[in-house]
Amino acid sequence: MVQASPDFKVPEDREDLIFQAKLAEQAERYDEMVLCMKQVCQKWQLSQDERNLLSVAYKNSVGIRRASWRVLSSIETREEQKHGANTGNAPKVKEYRMMVEQELSEICEDIIELLDEYALSNGKSDDKVFFKKMQGDYHRYHVEATNDSKHKQLALDAYTAALNTAKESLPVANPTRLGLVLNLSVFYYEILRKTDEGIELAKANFDEAVSELDKLQEAEYKEATLIMQLIRDNLTLWSEDDQRDGTQVEDA
Numbered sequence: 207m208v209q210a211s212p213d214f215k216v217p218e219d220r221e222d223l224i225f226q227a228k229l230a231e232q233a234e235r236y237d238e239m240v241l242c243m244k245q246v247c248q249k250w251q252l253s254q255d256e257r258n259l260l261s262v263a264y265k266n267s268v269g270i271r272r273a274s275w276r277v278l279s280s281i282e283t284r285e286e287q288k289h290g291a292n293t294g295n296a297p298k299v300k301e302y303r304m305m306v307e308q309e310l311s312e313i314c315e316d317i318i319e320l321l322d323e324y325a326l327s328n329g330k331s332d333d334k335v336f337f338k339k340m341q342g343d344y345h346r347y348h349v350e351a352t353n354d355s356k357h358k359q360l361a362l363d364a365y366t367a368a369l370n371t372a373k374e375s376l377p378v379a380n381p382t383r384l385g386l387v388l389n390l391s392v393f394y395y396e397i398l399r400k401t402d403e404g405i406e407l408a409k410a411n412f413d414e415a416v417s418e419l420d421k422l423q424e425a426e427y428k429e430a431t432l433i434m435q436l437i438r439d440n441l442t443l444w445s446e447d448d449q450r451d452g453t454q455v456e457d458a
Contacts (some may be wrong), residue, residue, distance in 0.1 A: 338368035
């Protein structure tokens with residue numbers, strides 16, 4: 207559920223849509239940014255800059271709900287421990303948490319459907335990996351809140367399809383491929399609880415990418431090294447102990 211202002215008017219021209227999306231991003235009005243980039247995605251094949259804007263819009267829109275959901279879930283647990291699930295303030299907190307959960311779920315389902323209908327129908331291999339990874343991410347965000355087994359399987363399917371395409375067509379140090387590896391390793395570790403597989407995937411790809419970095423152009427090199435730092439941060443965190451506190455980083 208994207209909650210833009212009722213007074214917000216979505217432009218029709220492509221250039222105006224991109225300008226308005228960037229303006230909304232600077233103002234941190236991500237629901238309105240979503241409306242603009244959704245329109246662009248439905249009308250035109252996205253450039254690399256436009257696909258990044260689409261990603262930023264939805265990631266921040268859903269990110270606000272993910273953060274709210276975590277806070278409310280924590281409060282709900284505390285209230286249940288104090289007074290029980292059906293007494294005190296616990297039912298009120300649960301109702302509010304479920305409202306946020308519904309918003310989160312609707313945003314996830316919206317972007318998954320949008321990518322299926324428009325973005326994945328054409329484009330280069332890099333685009334296909336990028337958008338399939340996005341689908342995996344939003345199925346994963348759905349699972350974080352709902353623990354829905356269908357979305358868990360769909361996340362694995364999307365990530366696996368993206369990884370297969372990446373292995374066939376993208377260098378190991380390509381930033382899109384590295385971002386996929388980063389998020390897939392988090393999915394294995396955090397959602398599937400296959401901790402060894404998550405660590406092995408992250409470490410193997412990190413080690414391979416190190417030797418390939420010097421083959422990248424400057425812009426790709428900077429992006430790749432940033433993502434590799436996030437992978438290394440996760441590996442360090444995971445190697446320290448077995449506690450999983452939800453602090454694992456992801457790609458931007």
